[in-house]
Every structure is written in C-alpha cells, then in structure tokens.
Amino acid sequence: MKLRLTQLLTIGTMVAAVSSLAQTYTIQDLGLAPGTTYPLGQGLNDVGQACGFCETPNGPVATFSSDGQVIVLAPTNPNDIASAKGIDNSGNVVGYEMPNKAPVDKVRALIWSNGGKAQDITSTSIFPGGEEALAVNKVSGEVVGLGFTSAPINNEWHMFTYANGHKVDLGPTTANVTPIAINDSGVMLVNFTNGAQAIYSNGTFTPIAQPQNATATANAINNSAAVVGEIAYSTNTLVPHAGLYSNGVWTDLGILHGATRGTVAYGINSAGEILAIAAYQGTYHPFRPAKTVPCILQNGVWVDLNTLIPPNSGFNLSRPVAFNGINDAGQILVNTKNATGTVFEHVVLLTPK
Numbered sequence: 001m002k003l004r005l006t007q008l009l010t011i012g013t014m015v016a017a018v019s020s021l022a023q024t025y026t027i028q029d030l031g032l033a034p035g036t037t038y039p040l041g042q043g044l045n046d047v048g049q050a051c052g053f054c055e056t057p058n059g060p061v062a063t064f065s066s067d068g069q070v071i072v073l074a075p076t077n078p079n080d081i082a083s084a085k086g087i088d089n090s091g092n093v094v095g096y097e098m099p100n101k102a103p104v105d106k107v108r109a110l111i112w113s114n115g116g117k118a119q120d121i122t123s124t125s126i127f128p129g130g131e132e133a134l135a136v137n138k139v140s141g142e143v144v145g146l147g148f149t150s151a152p153i154n155n156e157w158h159m160f161t162y163a164n165g166h167k168v169d170l171g172p173t174t175a176n177v178t179p180i181a182i183n184d185s186g187v188m189l190v191n192f193t194n195g196a197q198a199i200y201s202n203g204t205f206t207p208i209a210q211p212q213n214a215t216a217t218a219n220a221i222n223n224s225a226a227v228v229g230e231i232a233y234s235t236n237t238l239v240p241h242a243g244l245y246s247n248g249v250w251t252d253l254g255i256l257h258g259a260t261r262g263t264v265a266y267g268i269n270s271a272g273e274i275l276a277i278a279a280y281q282g283t284y285h286p287f288r289p290a291k292t293v294p295c296i297l298q299n300g301v302w303v304d305l306n307t308l309i310p311p312n313s314g315f316n317l318s319r320p321v322a323f324n325g326i327n328d329a330g331q332i333l334v335n336t337k338n339a340t341g342t343v344f345e346h347v348v349l350l351t352p353k
Contacts (some may be wrong), residue, residue, distance in 0.1 A: 015121045025350035027309045033070045042317040043086040044333040051084035051093045064115045073112045086136040094133035109133035129153040144179040188220040213248040220242045220324045228265035255304040256295045267326040275326040294320040
C-alpha cells in the first residue's frame with residue numbers, strides 16, 4: 001500500500017528521527033592500494049573501517065581500509081583472485097578466493113584479520129566444491145556463507161556458519177539458499193534460488209511476505225530485524241519504490257523526487273536511518289548511461305547525498321555500497337564515478353557532522 005507523506009512521518013522508530021535541518025556530512029576519500037585501479041567498496045563496520053576490491057593487471061584483489069590507509073589482502077595462492085565481502089568491528093574481513101583462469105574448480109572461504117595473512121576456513125570434507133564467505137556478524141565475528149556440495153562445482157549448495165573454529169552445515173532446503181546479510185543478533189536475510197526470500201533465526205526460515213499487486217525484494221536487515229528493499233508495482237515495474245518491511249508488512253517509502261527509474265533501499269542501521277540508490281533515465285542520442293545517486297530518508301523525504309556534502313568537493317557520488325553501507329554511527333560508504341558516469345573512481349566515507 002502506498003502511503004502519503006503524512007503517514008510516512010508516523011513510522012516512528014522504524015525511520016530515524018532527525019532535526020528539521022538536513023543532516024550533512026564530511027567526506028573522506030579512502031584512496032587506493034598501491035598498484036591498483038577502479039576501487040569498489042563492499043563492506044563497512046561500526047568504527048569506520050571498510051573492505052572491498054580493486055583491479056590489478058592480474059585481476060581483482062581484496063582490500064582493507066583503516067586509518068586513512070588501504071592495503072591489499074593477499075589470497076593464500078598468489079595466482080588467485082580474491083574479493084572481500086564483509087568486515088566486523090574488530091577489523092576481520094571475510095571473503096573468498098578463486099583461480100584466475102577457468103576452470104574454476106574450487107572456491108576458498110577466507111578471513112583476513114586486521115590486514116594480515118589470510119586464514120583459509122574452507123572445509124573440503126564438508127563441501128568438496130569449496131566455499132564462499134559472504135557476510136559477518138559485526139559484533140560476534142560469526143561468518144556466514146555458502147558451500148558447494150561437490151567438485152567440480154555443481155548447482156547445489158548449502159548455507160553455513162563459522163565461529164571459533166567450528167563450522168556448521170545448515171543443510172539442504174527446498175531450494176538453494178544464499179545469505180545476504182547478518183545482524184548483531186545472528187539473524188540473517190537470505191535469498192532462495194526459487195525467487196523467495198526469508199529471515200533466518202534459530203534454525204527457522206520465516207518467509208518474507210509479498211505486498212498486494214506488487215513484487216518486493218529485500219536487501220538489508222538491521223538489529224531490530226527491520227528489512228529494507230524495493231517494491232515493484234505491477235502497474236509500473238520499471239520504477240520501483242523503496243520499501244520497509246517490519247512485522248510482516250511492507251511500507252512504501254516512495255522515491256527520490258525526479259528519479260524517473262525509481263529508488264531502491266540498500267541499508268538500514270540500528271537507529272533506523274535508511275540508505276537508498278535512486279536512478280534516472282539514460283539517453284541514446286547522445287549516449288549517456290543511466291545516472292544513479294545515493295540518497296537518505298530524512299523527515300520522510302529522500303535527499304540526494306550529493307547535496308549533503310561540502311560543495312565543490314570534486315566527488316560524483318554514484319551509489320551506496322550494497323547491503324548495509326550505513327553503520328550504527330551513521331557513517332556511509334559510497335562508490336563514486338567519473339564525470340561521464342562510466343567508471344568507478346573512488347570509495348568515500350561520509351561522516352555525520
């Protein structure tokens with residue numbers, strides 16, 4: 001059900017309370033690791049450390065950003081490529097590595113501790129085809145991911161958890177399941193290959209309901225198990241609306257004014273601050289790619305983050321980091337593009353003033 005602005009303002013604790021003046025932010029370029037290009041942020045913890053990956057002549061490499069420095073996170077095999085997917089509040093980064101050339105016969109789940117040597121946590125006795133670490137509980141350090149049941153990799157995988165050296169295979173389900181995010185209580189948002197989504201807690205999958213006459217997709221979860229994502233109405237699926245899902249009900253949060261291709265929510269923190277990406281129509285004559293901007297919900301209205309940073313900063317904020325790019329301190333991790341909108345150039349950290 002689509003709500004008017006006056007109704008949105010009654011959401012209360014589900015949407016952060018902010019002053020009548022728009023929250024503004026300082027901006028910090030997190031930089032590049034030596035010898036790399038095209039950085040892309042992937043994860044942010046509550047103390048402002050980040051992870052992601054960059055390109056090198058030999059392929060992508062995982063990265064770790066802390067205290068103004070970016071370093072490469074080496075895989076266990078120097079010939080492999082690696083990606084960082086999440087980071088906890090102790091600076092532990094989770095991700096995976098794989099061969100740089102086909103066939104990709106095995107993927108290995110990794111943990112890097114504060115920029116140090118990679119720890120391979122793959123259990124080939126449980127998952128002969130290898131594993132991918134995809135997210136981490138920022139407080140407990142519990143890792144969640146997926147494991148392939150045979151080698152070479154097939155089309156069947158299980159979700160797993162890993163903590164204190166102990167791995168748990170969560171077993172087969174009605175369809176393959178992939179964790180998207182985990183909150184500080186260990187509650188997960190997951191995708192099924194049959195198109196369904198669920199919230200996983202204490203061994204139980206609770207399906208995420210669909211709104212009437214629409215299709216909703218969940219993208220992030222906070223510590224209160226509130227979920228945000230997008231609602232695509234059957235009358236106009238090309239212009240999705242940002243959505244909030246709580247207590248089994250989707251609430252339409254609308255779109256950024258003028259965003260002709262809609263708005264999709266990608267993050268929500270413990271205070272209920274909601275982060276999204278808004279999209280505009282591209283053109284073919286002359287060709288201009290579709291423009292995207294990150295935005296945040298303030299007083300029930302979406303605000304382009306480009307208007308909340310210092311003017312003439314030189315940065316073109318393009319998209320927030322997917323799957324909870326806003327932390328509990330209100331900091332936001334954003335990827336920027338060049339002036340033509342064709343190449344990612346920087347990863348920047350926005351900090352509330």
